[in-house]
Amino acid sequence: MNITNLLEQGVELMLLGMGMVFFILGMLVFAIKGISAVIQRYEPVVEHSSKSSVSTDISEDIVTAITVAVQRFRSK
Known part of the structure; x- marks a missing residue:
């Protein structure tokens, strides 16, 4: 075996x-895109409600305490 043969091989x-x-990477890209399209077609659409699920029952004392704390922090 000479060096030219080895380099060619x-x-x-x-x-x-x-x-x-x-x-293989190209096939993987096409497979992922295909599976994504199938999932998006059959997955139900989730609608987001405009109302927040967080409770807004915060007492006035807590709101006042937070307001005072923020004002003191900002004044430093």
């Missing part, structure tokens, strides 16, 4: 390996 093997990786 090395380049062929490199190109074959890189081609296979490129092909």
Whole structure:
């Protein structure tokens, strides 16, 4: 075996390996896009309500205490 043969085989093997990786990654991209399209088609649409689910029953004393604390913090 001479060096030219070895270099040619090395380049062929490199190109074959890189081609296979490129092909497999391309197939993976198409598979993910296809599965995503199928899932988006059959998944029910979730509607967000405009009302917040957080309770707004905060007493006036707590609101006053928070307001005073924020004002003191900002004045420093």
